[in-house]
Amino acid sequence: MTTATYQVQGMTCGHCVNSVSTEISSIAGVNDVQVDLGSGRVTVTSAAPLDPAAVRAAVDEAGYDLVDV
Numbered sequence: 001m002t003t004a005t006y007q008v009q010g011m012t013c014g015h016c017v018n019s020v021s022t023e024i025s026s027i028a029g030v031n032d033v034q035v036d037l038g039s040g041r042v043t044v045t046s047a048a049p050l051d052p053a054a055v056r057a058a059v060d061e062a063g064y065d066l067v068d069v
């Protein structure tokens with residue numbers, strides 16, 4: 001089990017949160033996604049090691065941008 005935190009730019013409402021959560025949840029191994037709308041912080045818990053490129057692609061697919069840290 002691994003947990004990683006990302007910063008997502010552009011989410012402004014609950015629907016944005018749902019879109020990002022749904023896309024990231026579709027990544028193999030992911031079993032929990034927590035999104036804090038106010039800060040843009042997204043915490044992903046996964047049974048398998050997370051591929052940062054897959055997370056980036058999922059966020060992009062939802063229509064938002066993953067902030068590089």
Ligand code: 9UX
Binds near residue numbers: 012013014
């Ligand atoms: Mo409504 Mo959130 O357009 O982008 S889904 S503000």
